[in-house]
Amino acid sequence: MTRFLRLIYVLIGLTLLSTSAIAETPFPTIHEPSDESKKCIHPEDEMRRNHMNYILHERDETMREGIRNEPASLANCINCHVEPNAQGEIAGIDSDEHFCNACHQYASVQIDCFQCHADRPQKYINRSKHSSSIQQQLQQTLAADTSNKGVNQ
Amino acid sequence: MANSHDTSTNTSRRDFLSKAVVAGTITIAPGVLLHTTAQAATGDVSTKAGDESVSSKNRWGMLIDTAKCATGCTDCVDACNKENGLVSHGRPKSDTQYIRKVTLKDKSTGHESSLPLMCQHCETAPCVDVCPTGASFVREDGIALVDKHICIGCRYCMMACPYKARSFVHEEVENQTLTAPRGKGTVESCTMCVTRVDNGGIPACVEACTAENHNAMIFGDLNNPNSTISVALKEQGGKQLRPDLKLNTGVRYQGL
Numbered sequence: 001m002t003r004f005l006r007l008i009y010v011l012i013g014l015t016l017l018s019t020s021a022i023a024e025t026p027f028p029t030i031h032e033p034s035d036e037s038k039k040c041i042h043p044e045d046e047m048r049r050n051h052m053n054y055i056l057h058e059r060d061e062t063m064r065e066g067i068r069n070e071p072a073s074l075a076n077c078i079n080c081h082v083e084p085n086a087q088g089e090i091a092g093i094d095s096d097e098h099f100c101n102a103c104h105q106y107a108s109v110q111i112d113c114f115q116c117h118a119d120r121p122q123k124y125i126n127r128s129k130h131s132s133s134i135q136q137q138l139q140q141t142l143a144a145d146t147s148n149k150g151v152n153q
Numbered sequence: 154m155a156n157s158h159d160t161s162t163n164t165s166r167r168d169f170l171s172k173a174v175v176a177g178t179i180t181i182a183p184g185v186l187l188h189t190t191a192q193a194a195t196g197d198v199s200t201k202a203g204d205e206s207v208s209s210k211n212r213w214g215m216l217i218d219t220a221k222c223a224t225g226c227t228d229c230v231d232a233c234n235k236e237n238g239l240v241s242h243g244r245p246k247s248d249t250q251y252i253r254k255v256t257l258k259d260k261s262t263g264h265e266s267s268l269p270l271m272c273q274h275c276e277t278a279p280c281v282d283v284c285p286t287g288a289s290f291v292r293e294d295g296i297a298l299v300d301k302h303i304c305i306g307c308r309y310c311m312m313a314c315p316y317k318a319r320s321f322v323h324e325e326v327e328n329q330t331l332t333a334p335r336g337k338g339t340v341e342s343c344t345m346c347v348t349r350v351d352n353g354g355i356p357a358c359v360e361a362c363t364a365e366n367h368n369a370m371i372f373g374d375l376n377n378p379n380s381t382i383s384v385a386l387k388e389q390g391g392k393q394l395r396p397d398l399k400l401n402t403g404v405r406y407q408g409l
Contacts, residue, residue, distance in 0.1 A: 061206075063300055066292065066351040069203030075331050092327075116301055116336030118329045125238075125328050 028102035033080040040080075041071045048103075051077075074113060079121045093119035196377025198353045199294075212276075212295035213345055214375040214403035215359065216382050216391050217268060221369035224267040227254060229370065232361030233271075236346060237333040242324055249320040249335075251343040252358055257409065266409055269358065269370075272297055272318040272343035273394060274403030280310035280319065288340075295375070295403050296345045304339040311340060315395055318342045345372075345403075375403065 030044070040047055041054075054072035061067045081099040084090045091097035093114040096105060100119075104111050118125060201207065233239070233252045241248045252271040258264070274297045280289040281297070288304035291297045299310075299319075311319045319342040326336050332348040335341055346356035354360075355372045362370040373382030385391070391405035 059302065063298070063302070064290070064292065065206035066201070066294070066347070067204055067206060068348065068351050078331075116326070116329065116334040116339070118331045118334070122331045125330065 026106075028106045030103075031081050031083065031099050034083060035080075038080050041076075074117055078118065082120045082124075084124070090120050090124045196374035196380030196383070197372070198355060199350055200353065201351070207292050207294040207351070209293045209295075210376060212375040212403065213350060214274065214295065214373065214382060214405065215345075215356070216371040216373075216385055216405050216407065218369045218371075218407045219266040219268045220408035221367055222267050222269065223367070224256065224265075225254075226267075226367065228361045228365045228367065229269050229358035230254060232357040233343075236330065236357035237344075238326075238328060238330040238335070240328075247321070247323055249322060249341065251320075251341075268406060268409075270316060270318070270394075271358075271404065272314075272345075273316050273400070274343075274345060275400035276403070277400055279313040279315065279400070283309040283313040285309065292347075296347055296350070297342070298344055298347065299340055299342065301334065301336065301339040301341070306338040306340060308340060314342075315398055315400075 042050075051072075055074055055077075058067075058070040058072050059074075062070065062073070077099070082090065085097065091101075093101055096102055098119065100111065100114070196211075199211065199213075201211075230250075230252050237251060239249050239251065252269045255268055255270045257266050257268065274291070274295055276291070276295065278289070278291050278297050281291055283289075285307060286303050286305055288300045288302075289297070289310050290300060306321065308321055311317075311321060319340050321340050322335060322337050324337060329335055332346075333344070346354070346358075349356060359370040359372040362368065371382045371385060373380040375383060375386075377383060378387075386405060389407060391407050392409055393400070393402045393405060
């Protein structure tokens with residue numbers, strides 16, 4: 001009986017802990033695209049529940065069969081929903097303000113899409129700082145290459 | 154009255170149909186016309202519809218004329234790096250290279266040629282043979298790719314590739330381009346700019362080489378006898394690198 005009571009206490013404790021944790025995390029706000037003419041492919045409730053299935057299914061069709069006009073695509077989500085804030089700053093995937101991360105942090109679901117995929121629209125990706133360094137590296141490699149007169153490893 | 158009513162119905166239906174056909178032609182025209190008039194007849198770019206699967210009707214390939222490829226020129230490499238968001242970490246030996254410039258020397262004659270070396274897009278690709286997860290695959294239209302969703306980064310394919318065409322991503326990646334997802338722990342190589350190809354374009358390297366007026370690279374459909382690449386191969390010939398391996402590569406070279 002005491003063992004049973006102890007179990008009950010533990011359960012109550014866990015419930016209290018989890019509710020307090022939820023209470024601390026603010027409910028995320030979904031960023032609506034500033035361009036009101038843009039409509040999502042499905043209603044919000046449907047997307048919230050099933051977006052992962054749409055993306056997963058069409059990822060394989062795109063990858064293997066080259067079908068690239070599917071309405072559901074990660075790039076399309078990002079292009080509409082990820083925009084700079086009032087200060088002109090754009091949130092990366094690590095930020096609480098990022099469209100995907102805001103909900104996923106709230107739901108405590110870890111996603112790894114953005115280990116590979118771009119987390120913001122193309123026009124906000126700045127890689128000019130890298131281009132000079134890689135060019136330099138390549139020139140060095142080429143110089144070494146021509147002096148060896150062999151295949152560059 | 155009944156008759157005239159019937160006639161008018163038929164006429165209007167006919168009208169509707171003819172208008173519908175016209176409307177259909179107009180809406181399709183911008184996408185299709187572009188290809189049919191300029192390129193499709195020659196098979197130089199893909200004309201597939203956006204929702205159509207790639208098929209073995211096409212086999213995309215490249216022809217590189219080493220006589221026109223200058224030693225020290227890296228226009229194709231730069232274009233590739235920009236297109237795919239490749240960055241250097243200051244370690245040239247392990248930095249990702251989709252294309253690299255290679256100098257070949259014929260020891261007997263001393264003849265040297267400079268050429269860009271990338272994934273050769275083999276028909277029977279060794280990387281696909283050894284891949285334990287099915288991540289390495291050759292699409293129906295001959296483009297060899299890595300499905301990074303299921304690549305476990307074991308690097309067997311890198312060892313199997315006789316052209317050393319593949320690279321491993323050692324570092325966490327950020328600022329990827331939208332069309333070239335890439336991340337730490339996976340293997341990658343030239344994709345023949347697959348997104349461009351599917352959208353009826355040509356690879357970035359070929360585009361840059363042509364734009365800079367070197368004209369050393371031709372992209373096109375090897376299965377279409379009328380494509381620029383097939384005509385050039387028929388008239389002038391083109392070699393595979395390591396033809397003894399019988400891989401039937403999609404990239405061919407002239408002037409070696």
